[in-house]
Amino acid sequence: xxxxxxxxxxxxxxxxxxxxxxxxxxxxxxxxxxxxxxxxxxxxxxxxxxxxxxxxxxxxxxxxxxxxxxxxxxxxxxxxxxxxxxxxxxxxxxxxxxxxxxxxxxxxxxxxxxxxxxxxxxxxxxxxxxxxxxxxxxxxxxxxxxxxxxxxxxxxxxxxxxxxxxxxxxxxxxxxxxxxxxxxxxxxxxxxxxxxxxxxxxxxxxxxxxxxxxxxxxxxxxxxxxxxxxxxxxxxxxxxxxxxxxxxxxxxxxxxxxxxxxxxxxxxxxxxxxxxxxxxxxxxxxxxxxxxxxxxxxxxxxxxxxxxxxxxxxxx
Amino acid sequence: xxxxxxxxxxxxxxxxxxxxxxxxxxxxxxxxxxxxxxxxxxxxxxxxxxxxxxxxxxxxxxxxxxxxxxxxxxxxxxxxxxxxxxxxxxxxxxxxxxxxxxxxxxxxxxxxxxxxxxxxxxxxxxxxxxxxxxxxxxxxxxxxxxxxxxxxxxxxxxxxxxxxxxxxxxxxxxxxxxxxxxxxxxxxxxxxxxxxxxxxxxxxxxxxxxxxxxxxxxxxxxxxxxxxxxxxxxxxxxxxxxxxxxxxxxxxxxxxxxxxxxxxxxxxxxxxxxxxxxxxxxxxxxxxxxxxxxxxxxxxxx
Numbered sequence: 001x002x003x004x005x006x007x008x009x010x011x012x013x014x015x016x017x018x019x020x021x022x023x024x025x026x027x028x029x030x031x032x033x034x035x036x037x038x039x040x041x042x043x044x045x046x047x048x049x050x051x052x053x054x055x056x057x058x059x060x061x062x063x064x065x066x067x068x069x070x071x072x073x074x075x076x077x078x079x080x081x082x083x084x085x086x087x088x089x090x091x092x093x094x095x096x097x098x099x100x101x102x103x104x105x106x107x108x109x110x111x112x113x114x115x116x117x118x119x120x121x122x123x124x125x126x127x128x129x130x131x132x133x134x135x136x137x138x139x140x141x142x143x144x145x146x147x148x149x150x151x152x153x154x155x156x157x158x159x160x161x162x163x164x165x166x167x168x169x170x171x172x173x174x175x176x177x178x179x180x181x182x183x184x185x186x187x188x189x190x191x192x193x194x195x196x197x198x199x200x201x202x203x204x205x206x207x208x209x210x211x212x213x214x215x216x217x218x219x220x221x222x223x224x225x226x227x228x229x230x231x232x233x234x235x236x237x238x239x240x241x242x243x244x245x246x247x248x249x250x251x252x253x254x255x256x257x258x259x260x261x262x263x264x265x266x267x268x269x270x271x272x273x274x275x276x277x278x279x280x281x282x283x284x285x286x287x288x289x290x291x292x293x294x295x296x297x298x299x300x301x302x303x304x305x306x307x308x309x310x311x312x313x314x315x316x
Numbered sequence: 317x318x319x320x321x322x323x324x325x326x327x328x329x330x331x332x333x334x335x336x337x338x339x340x341x342x343x344x345x346x347x348x349x350x351x352x353x354x355x356x357x358x359x360x361x362x363x364x365x366x367x368x369x370x371x372x373x374x375x376x377x378x379x380x381x382x383x384x385x386x387x388x389x390x391x392x393x394x395x396x397x398x399x400x401x402x403x404x405x406x407x408x409x410x411x412x413x414x415x416x417x418x419x420x421x422x423x424x425x426x427x428x429x430x431x432x433x434x435x436x437x438x439x440x441x442x443x444x445x446x447x448x449x450x451x452x453x454x455x456x457x458x459x460x461x462x463x464x465x466x467x468x469x470x471x472x473x474x475x476x477x478x479x480x481x482x483x484x485x486x487x488x489x490x491x492x493x494x495x496x497x498x499x500x501x502x503x504x505x506x507x508x509x510x511x512x513x514x515x516x517x518x519x520x521x522x523x524x525x526x527x528x529x530x531x532x533x534x535x536x537x538x539x540x541x542x543x544x545x546x547x548x549x550x551x552x553x554x555x556x557x558x559x560x561x562x563x564x565x566x567x568x569x570x571x572x573x574x575x576x577x578x579x580x581x582x583x584x585x586x587x588x589x590x591x592x593x594x595x596x597x598x599x600x601x602x603x604x605x606x607x608x609x610x611x612x613x614x615x616x617x618x
Contacts, residue, residue, distance in 0.1 A: 047489055287465075
């Protein structure tokens with residue numbers, strides 16, 4: 001496991017030649033600052049220009065009226081007040097939440113199952129690679145592929161449903177099915193990747209624990225719940241923080257397939273932000289919505305860390 | 317540690333449990349690979365024949381036409397005869413655009429991130445850990461949040477609908493790349509570097525002649541991951557690069573889909589296009605699959 005803590009501090013060694021006592025003292029305080037600045041400068045510029053300043057500017061814009069043309073006009077919390085009264089926002093929140101629950105629920109359970117299979121049944125890089133394949137292909141491609149396979153008229157899935165004797169389903173065109181379908185498509189894309197992350201966690205569990213449990217006569221079921229799950233918890237938590245944060249930002253699949261429809265059934269929050277900012281040129285409102293999305297994500301991550309005691313390790 | 321006190325039970329692997337596990341695994345593989353085969357099958361079909369032969373597992377009325385259509389090698393009459401829309405798309409152009417943008421991002425981002433990672437892993441300077449924590453903190457900021465202001469910035473400096481406009485925000489660093497390489501540098505032995513330093517080598521030389529060559533493996537992995545991410549990105553290129561001349565593949569594909577007439581979409585053409593778009597990634601995967609698979613673990617969390 002990689003250490004997130006900051007690396008060991010070793011006194012930097014430098015060339016012994018010709019450093020007068022005064023210079024040495026000065027350098028001890030600043031260390032390798034001059035060289036370091038050279039090394040870190042490009043990344044620092046990128047960080048300031050494309051991460052730090054946009055974050056601040058985004059917060060500022062959320063308090064303004066801004067339609068790209070002209071200058072932003074300060075309007076205080078007007079955008080936020082409007083958001084709370086906007087039925088489409090509440091709809092978008094509900095739709096997004098439904099998506100996240102379906103997506104994360106199925107994805108995590110399936111991925112855990114796959115990871116256990118990878119670990120106990122087939123330790124083969126080839127199988128792991130094959131299962132990872134959908135993740136490497138663009139969202140857009142995956143979305144188009146399933147859009148075709150789930151087509152109402154001649155999609156293969158509806159053909160199969162018909163053979164079995166189940167009536168056809170308009171997967172992307174039905175208000176009830178649109179979100180579950182999008183969720184399913186992304187479970188398909190991400191399950192192998194998530195399984196690999198969990199698999200890495202399984203590998204980190206010391207093998208002797210299983211041997212001891214085995215000697216003690218524990219059943220597989222007991223071993224799973226008493227050893228695997230508690231020790232896997234930190235990993236599972238990290239995986240879930242990452243996947244849930246990603247899940248809330250669902251955009252590509254919706255943009256390519258349903259475009260928010262039918263009616264408002266799949267207008268997820270990021271798609272709504274996109275529409276407000278770019279179709280309706282309402283950048284202030286769009287920024288305020290993204291601030292809210294940001295806050296939601298921060299709260300979710302915080303709650304997960306707190307309630308699942310993520311930073312504690314049972315292995316001690 | 318928990319002591320399991322239950323009486324000694326026999327824990328022989330039961331045969332049917334093993335069978336069920338394998339069945340589940342095979343099912344997972346079929347579900348994963350099946351759609352890709354279906355993509356290929358559709359791409360090799362005549363679009364008009366898809367409806368009548370929708371239940372055949374083989375290509376319906378086999379033809380390379382869909383691929384020819386994608387690359388604009390079919391005449392309009394020919395295309396329409398095979399169910400294409402007849403509208404031409406600059407697929408070659410999109411492909412070239414994707415290669416240019418992804419290469420720019422990968423080469424530049426990995427290089428500058430490795431410089432920064434070296435400064436964080438090997439150099440002593442005041443504020444180092446704070447700056448690093450700041451970098452890491454941005455991992456938590458959702459992409460949409462910086463996307464709107466970044467769009468305005470790119471627009472203000474006149475880079476809308478240019479390659480540089482699409483690539484620039486990811487060219488100088490991503491928190492992930494810096495983190496990934498710093499972790500690796502921290503784990504590398506310092507002996508050779510320290511010896512070189514005693515011989516009077518400067519940090520620049522040490523970085524280029526010792527650290528970079530020794531880090532070839534993680535650098536290659538990072539290049540792969542960065543390239544794949546850049547190739548697959550959709551939201552950002554959609555915002556700043558929707559002009560037909562510089563559209564990347566993902567953006568072009570979305571357009572290709574909406575160009576089809578509502579009644580009978582050109583599924584064969586669409587699947588041929590998606591296949592071609594996915595091909596570079598699939599080739600990379602065939603060549604470096606093991607590296608990619610093994611890179612996904614804790615350090616690979618992205």
